[in-house]
Amino acid sequence: MKSRGSASFTLIELMAATAVLSSVLLLMVGMQDQMSRAWNNANRRTETGREARAALRMMATDLATLKTRRPTSGPVVNLVAANVTNGPIPFAYYRGVGTAPLNIPSRLSGSMFLFGVATRANGDLNLVGYYVARRATTNLNGLVLTNAHLFRYRRDAGSTALALSNYFAAGTNSANVLFPGIDPASDEILAYNVAGFSVLALGQGANSNGLNFTLPEAPNQGSRFHVTLHLYPEEISQRLRAADWSNTTNLIKFSRSYEFRVRPLARPVE
Amino acid sequence: MEVVLALGVAAVAFTAIMGLFPLGLDMSRETHEETQAALIAQSILGDMRDDYQAGGTSQTNRRILVTNTINLANAMTNFAVGINTPINVLYLGFTNHTINATANPGESAAGALVLRPAMSAQTTSTNLASAPIWFQNGSNGLAAVARVIATSTFRLVDTIPQISSLDIMVETPGNIPATNRTQYGFRGGFR
Numbered sequence: 001m002k003s004r005g006s007a008s009f010t011l012i013e014l015m016a017a018t019a020v021l022s023s024v025l026l027l028m029v030g031m032q033d034q035m036s037r038a039w040n041n042a043n044r045r046t047e048t049g050r051e052a053r054a055a056l057r058m059m060a061t062d063l064a065t066l067k068t069r070r071p072t073s074g075p076v077v078n079l080v081a082a083n084v085t086n087g088p089i090p091f092a093y094y095r096g097v098g099t100a101p102l103n104i105p106s107r108l109s110g111s112m113f114l115f116g117v118a119t120r121a122n123g124d125l126n127l128v129g130y131y132v133a134r135r136a137t138t139n140l141n142g143l144v145l146t147n148a149h150l151f152r153y154r155r156d157a158g159s160t161a162l163a164l165s166n167y168f169a170a171g172t173n174s175a176n177v178l179f180p181g182i183d184p185a186s187d188e189i190l191a192y193n194v195a196g197f198s199v200l201a202l203g204q205g206a207n208s209n210g211l212n213f214t215l216p217e218a219p220n221q222g223s224r225f226h227v228t229l230h231l232y233p234e235e236i237s238q239r240l241r242a243a244d245w246s247n248t249t250n251l252i253k254f255s256r257s258y259e260f261r262v263r264p265l266a267r268p269v270e
Numbered sequence: 271m272e273v274v275l276a277l278g279v280a281a282v283a284f285t286a287i288m289g290l291f292p293l294g295l296d297m298s299r300e301t302h303e304e305t306q307a308a309l310i311a312q313s314i315l316g317d318m319r320d321d322y323q324a325g326g327t328s329q330t331n332r333r334i335l336v337t338n339t340i341n342l343a344n345a346m347t348n349f350a351v352g353i354n355t356p357i358n359v360l361y362l363g364f365t366n367h368t369i370n371a372t373a374n375p376g377e378s379a380a381g382a383l384v385l386r387p388a389m390s391a392q393t394t395s396t397n398l399a400s401a402p403i404w405f406q407n408g409s410n411g412l413a414a415v416a417r418v419i420a421t422s423t424f425r426l427v428d429t430i431p432q433i434s435s436l437d438i439m440v441e442t443p444g445n446i447p448a449t450n451r452t453q454y455g456f457r458g459g460f461r
Contacts, residue, residue, distance in 0.1 A: 028283065042298035049301040053308060060312060196379025202335075224320050226335075228369070230379045248381035252368075256302065257384045260309040261316040261335065 044234045045256070048193075052231055052258045055150060055191040060262045062128045062152075063199075063225045066091075066116040067264075091116045092129070092175035093199075102175040106133040106184050108148045108245075114199045114225075115153065115179045117160070127160045129153035132197045133184040134242075139234065147237050148245060150191040150229065153182055193237035195246065195255040196230035202261075224263045230255040300452075306385055306414065307440035307454035310364065314418055314438055315458045318349070332460075334360065336387045347390055351420045351434060355394050360418040361405045363389040363444060385413060398448060405448065412444030415451075423459075435459050 009017075092115040094100045104113065115129030131153070136146045155163060167178040202224045232240065236254040244250055317334045331348040349360045367386040369379060389410070391402040396419060404410040405417070419437040436458045441451040 045298045046301040049298075049305045053305045056309065056312075196382060198379070224316055228379070228384060230382045246379070251379050251382045255379065255382050257369075257379070257382045258305065258309055259313070259384050259386075261313040263316045263320040 041233070041235055048231050048233045048256060051191055052229060052256070056227070056229060056258055056260055058152065058190060059130060059227060060260060062118050062130075063114075063227070063262050064264055065118040065120070066128075067119060067125075092179055093201075095198075102179060102182070104131050104133060104182050104184075106135065108132040108134060108194075110246075111148075111196075112198050115175070117164075120157075124157035125160045125164070126157065127153070127155040127163060127179055129179060129182070130190070130197070130199070131182070132194050135184045135189070137189075137192070139238070143238065145238060146242070147192070147232075147240075148194050149184075149189045150194045150197055151184055151187040152190040153179065153187050155179075155181075191229065191231060193232040193234065194229065195232050195251055196228070196257075198228045200226040200228075202226055224261045226259070226261045228257065228259045230257045232256075303414075303442045303452065304454060307442070308456070310362075310385070310414070310416055310440050311438040311454075311456035311458075314362075314416065315436060315456075315460070318351075318418075318420070318436055318458075318460045334362075334387075334390065336362065336390045349390075349418075349420075350392065356422045357394055357396065358420045359393045359396055359400075360420070361391045361393075361402055362387045362416040362418065363404055363410060363412040364414040364416070365411075366413050387416075388412075401448075407447045408443070408445040408451075410445075414440060414442045415444040416440045434461065 092102045092113070094102065094113050096110045096112055100107075100113075102113065102115065107113070111132040113129065113131035115127065115131075118126045118128045120126060129152070131151050132148050133151055134146050134148050135151075136144055137149075138144050163178055163180055166180075167174070170177045230251065232250075232254055233256070236250075240250060314334070318332050320333065331350055333346040334349045336347045349358070351358050364385045365388040366383045367388075369382050369384060389404065389412075391405070393400045398406060401417070404412065405415050408415075417439045419439075420434050421437070423435045438456040438458070440454045440456070441448065442454075443451065
């Protein structure tokens with residue numbers, strides 16, 4: 001007769017097997033949690049990349065259609081501008097040095113901006129602008145954050161005509177009259193969690209902080225905008241305090257950067 | 271025996287889950303590279319469409335920005351798109367550049383890393399053997415490389431600038447041989 005004990009597990013064996021399996025399961029759950037986080041972070045970074053691409057495409061279209069003109073000094077004088085006393089269009093531009101020519105509520109301290117008059121394919125003129133400001137937003141988890149974002153300012157043809165009319169009627173060289181109603185609370189957020197934003201005009205002249213800014217055709221430099229955008233992924237932006245937003249260490253460690261150049265399609269007015 | 275079997279089953283499950291890990295990371299990396307490639311192509315096209323030259327007369331050279339350390343506005347190199355040469359090929363090598371607001375006044379976010387073209391070479395042949403060595407085998411540790419082919423597509427008279435097409439192939443990573451890279455292709459036109 002066969003012994004029953006030889007065909008079954010002892011309590012010790014069962015306990016040992018359970019302990020080993022528990023340890024393995026515990027390890028796997030831990031790993032799964034880590035991988036889930038990594039997956040989510042990768043998704044968010046991918047989303048940041050997609051968002052940057054969409055924003056930069058929109059910006060490239062706008063900048064390519066901005067009205068530019070030749071400098072008021074040099075071999076060719078812009079006759080249109082010369083006939084508007086002290087009121088040359090097209091840009092309100094600020095590089096973060098000196099006094100900004102435009103009042104923008106909640107603008108990120110020291111950040112650049114560019115506003116101009118763009119030409120649409122149907123011939124309409126639109127006021128467009130790009131700036132970085134802080135605005136409170138609620139994320140998917142219900143968390144309210146007041147981070148810096150890239151905003152797109154745009155006015156349709158009717159509003160643009162009115163703004164231009166008011167600008168010339170005022171007789172003052174005021175960017176605030178030319179670009180009315182800038183408000184981060186209502187303007188479109190083009191890219192979230194912006195760590196930095198710059199627009200450089202290659203071949204730019206000395207006067208680069210106000211309405212008189214031009215794209216001079218200096219030798220060997222041409223007329224191009226060089227745009228750089230730095231974004232924080234969502235999960236990083238949730239952890240950063242406002243004071244640490246532009247911290248160099250954080251920029252190097254967490255931000256993702258994107259650059260492109262575009263040439264305004266129309267030749268400067270002669 | 272049973273414990274070994276249990277461990278075996280657990281190991282299989284564990285390996286399957288581990289397999290998902292690089293998948294997520296790859297997705298993020300590929301999207302980033304694709305975005306950067308599109309921006310590189312956009313920049314090259316922007317440069318090529320700006321036909322201004324010193325004196326405002328020459329249309330045979332385009333000014334391409336090739337710089338990683340000095341002032342953006344003063345770092346142009348000529349890319350010949352000669353009227354008498356039907357095909358011109360430009361090779362660009364990109365490195366990660368740390369933004370330096372002192373060297374490049376007005377740039378924001380000093381310290382951030384951006385991709386900038388650091389080296390260039392030109393040929394009139396699309397043959398890979400004619401490309402610079404750093405493009406062929408990735409010997410310079412570049413982050414990305416690009417090959418730009420300008421082809422004459424229409425000409426009325428030789429002395430009049432012709433419409434040209436531009437094929438831009440951005441390849442990553444730039445530090446491995448050309449045959450092993452991921453390629454992103456773009457096409458545009460300029461005149």
